[in-house]
Structure formats: structure tokens, C-alpha cells
């Protein structure tokens with residue numbers, strides 16, 4: 104298995120470019136299933152394992168999809184299969200997002216039950232409650248969930264118990280083709296929901312209120328494929344903003360949108376980091392600054408994102424004093440704490456809170472990414488650690504960070520990716536490599552992994 108070896112102690116400087124958002128592109132690709140006419144063309148698509156997985160899911164459904172030069176072209180105009188196998192849902196929970204579009208367009212969808220994962224049990228009851236409210240019959244058995252409706256789904260009033268991102272996405276995709284009006288209350292307000300609604304509206308849907316707590320959808324009879332450019336990845340951007348703070352550097356995060364990152368900007372500012380929003384990105388300057396300890400509580404947007412919790416924890420270890428991070432979104436998202444302790448961190452977990460005592464002089468050692476963001480956070484800690492930090496578990500990082508090694512090297516970090524024999528892997532995911540490495544994987548009907556490993 105590959106590893107990333109980070110040589111700590113290098114000051115970072117310059118510009119780092121943000122890729123298209125993983126969490127926006129996945130629902131957008133799933134929504135392309137709704138295009139009964141024409142091709143969908145999705146631009147700024149990052150070359151990530153999760154993207155390759157969702158393309159494989161679509162191919163399994165008989166959708167035509169190709170990925171070239173950051174653009175995915177999708178044709179879903181013909182009759183499709185309506186079953187998504189465990190193979191893919193197990194690999195990536197977001198595969199469950201094909202359920203709403205399949206149910207809306209073909210009146211049936213069967214998707215493997217996702218099961219638990221490293222950050223929590225992650226049920227999908229709110230998705231299913233939404234489908235049922237729209238008139239579908241939902242049954243569970245043999246590890247699958249099946250939803251069926253005779254004729255069209257019917258518009259309904261739905262209240263989500265939790266503002267779930269996935270449930271909001273699945274239900275708006277289903278309701279887009281329902282007969283009549285659907286009003287969903289207590290929905291997720293994340294920027295990725297707005298991006299999905301913009302894409303669906305361009306396809307011909309009538310969705311209002313995305314980005315607020317209530318979404319109203321007038322169902323239409325048909326949607327057509329269109330071009331759409333995915334928003335920049337606010338979590339990747341936030342990870343690099345935290346990298347600037349953690350290494351006490353001055354970095355420009357190209358493409359980052361301030362409006363999507365206010366909870367992080369507020370915390371960094373509170374800590375004493377200089378953050379300046381500019382037209383084409385965000386400047387983050389922590390050079391020569393003595394940063395302050397702060398408390399952080401993760402919440403649904405516009406609260407502090409759980410997907411930046413591990414990275415923030417790494418940063419707070421480098422600050423003098425006591426900080427508390429409270430994780431309210433996922434019940435088990437502190438698995439990385441044990442790995443940070445291996446690097447010398449002084450952290451105690453009590454219930455849903457991590458009590459951090461700084462300053463930690465991080466020491467390089469062997470650590471394992473327990474999930475995607477934990478992996479990125481360990482790399483960040485490695486940037487300031489004494490000696491070498493060897494991060495394994497890269498299958499998590501490959502799900503969500505495009506070219507992380509090359510990008511960090513571009514701003515002065517010293518790190519490399521090595522294979523099991525210790526040979527350096529020099530690659531940027533160039534278009535040629537996407538074609539060479541990924542295209543064959545996409546043509547295989549079912550392939551366990553499309554990673555580079």
C-alpha cells in the first residue's frame with residue numbers, strides 16, 4: 104500500500120489552487136440520471152476516487168459517461184437499470200444518491216443498504232421518510248432498500264428531523280419530477296445544496312429556497328441534460344487555509360469562496376490569523392503570529408463544518424493554552440485523536456468533546472488515516488512535526504483530495520508518495536493519466552477500486 108512521507112519544518116508560501124467540490128459533484132452526477140433528453144456536461148470535476156466510483160455506479164445502471172479534461176459527459180436518455188449494488192455503496196455512501204433520481208424517473212430504485220462507517224452509524228431514515236411522503240412504498244430486505252411508486256411521485260409537505268445533506272439532495276431530486284408541489288422544511292443549507300438546485304433548475308426543474316431552511320419544488324414532467332460548472336471545494340480550501348495557519352505561513356488559496364467559508368474564517372480570525380477575501384480567492388497570513396486557543400463546535404451549515412474538525416484539531420495542538428472541540432454532527436468522529444497522540448498530542452476525549460492542551464511539539468512517526476479528513480489533518484501535522492511523518496490509509500485521502508502531494512509541494516512543503524517498496528510515485532493526475540489509469544477502470548462493469556494504489 105502507498106504511503107505519504109512528510110518531512111516537517113518547511114515554511115509554505117505562494118498560491119494553491121482549489122479543485123471542484125467532491126460533495127457538490129457527486130449529487131450533480133447522480134442528478135444527471137434525471138436528464139431524459141440531451142447530454143449533461145459537468146465541468147471542473149476533480150479526479151478523485153469518489154468521482155470514479157459514482158461514474159462506475161452510473162455505468163452499472165447503463166448510463167453512458169466519459170471523463171476528459173475535467174469534464175464528465177453523461178448520456179442517460181435511454182432505459183436504465185434501477186439497481187445499485189453493494190460493491191459501490193459500500194465503497195462510497197454517496198452512491199445512495201442515485202435512489203431519488205431513479206425513483207422519480209423510472210418509478211423504482213433498489214440500492215444496497217450502506218451500513219455503518221468509521222465516523223458513525225449514518226442511517227438514511229430521513230431519505231426514506233421523504234420518499235414515502237412522496238408516495239413511494241419503501242421495503243428493506245436482504246441488505247437492500249427498495250422504493251417503488253405506481254405512476255408519478257406526488258408532491259408533499261416534508262419535515263426533516265435532522266437537516267441532512269444527503270436526504271435534502273435525494274428528496275429534491277425525487278420531488279423535481281413529482282406531480283404537484285413539495286415543500287421540505289428543516290433542510291440542509293450547505294453550498295452544495297445550492298449548487299445541486301442550480302443544476303436541476305438549469306435542467307428545467309422549479310426549485311426555490313435552496314440555501315435556506317425551506318425548499319419549495321414545483322414538479323415538472325421532464326428534465327434535460329445541460330452544462331454545469333461545479334463550485335470550488337470549500338473543505339479542500341479550508342484544509343489549505345488551516346495549513347497556512349498551522350505552519351504560520353502566508354498563502355493564497357486560489358478559487359476559495361469566502362461566503363462558503365465564514366465559519367472557518369471567523370475562527371481563524373478569532374485565533375489571530377489575518378484572513379482577507381479577494382475576488383479570486385482568500386489570503387491567509389499567519390506569519391510571525393502568536394495564535395490564541397479557541398473552542399469549536401461542529402454544526403450543520405452555516406455552523407463550523409464537521410469535515411474541517413480534524414484539521415482544526417491539528418491546528419489547535421500547535422497553539423498555547425486549552426481548546427475544546429465539540430463534534431455534534433457525527434457520533435464517532437474522533438478516531439484520529441489516537442493517531443495525533445502518537446505524534447505527541449495532549450488530547451482527552453470526554454463524550455462528544457476533545458480537550459486539547461497546547462503547545463504540542465508534534466513528533467514525526469507512523470500514523471494511519473482513519474477517514475478522509477483525518478488523513479489530511481495528519482499530513483498537516485506532519486508539515487510542522489520534527490522529522491518524518493509516514494501517513495498510511497491513503498485510500499481515504501484519495502477519495503477526496505485531488506493531487507494533495509503535488510499541490511503542497513507547489514507551495515514549498517517537502518513530502519512524497521511512495522509505494523509498498525518505498526519507490527517514489529511522481530504523478531499529478533493529468534488528463535493523460537486520467538485516460539490511461541481511469542478510463543480502463545470505467546469500462547470494467549464492476550471493479551473493486553479505481554484508485555491509483
Ligand SMILES: CC(=O)N[C@H]1[C@@H](OP(=O)(O)OP(=O)(O)OC[C@H]2O[C@@H](n3ccc(=O)[nH]c3=O)[C@H](O)[C@@H]2O)O[C@H](CO)[C@@H](O)[C@@H]1O
Pocket residue numbers: 125126127129196197223224225226227228229230231265266267268269270291295403409410432433434
Ligand atoms: C458526500 C457528502 O456530501 N458528504 C457530506 C454529507 O454527508 P451526509 O449527507 O451523509 O451527511 P448528513 O447531513 O446526512 O448527516 C448528518 C447527520 O445526520 C444523520 N442522519 C442523516 C441522514 C438520515 O437519514 N438520518 C440521520 O440520522 C447522520 O448520521 C449524521 O449524524 O454531509 C456531512 C455533514 O456535513 C459531511 O460530513 C459529508 O462530507
Ligand SMILES: C=C(OP(=O)(O)O)C(=O)O
Pocket residue numbers: 126196197410475476503
Ligand atoms: C465524510 C465525508 O464524506 P462522505 O460523506 O462521502 O463519507 C467527507 O467528505 O469528509
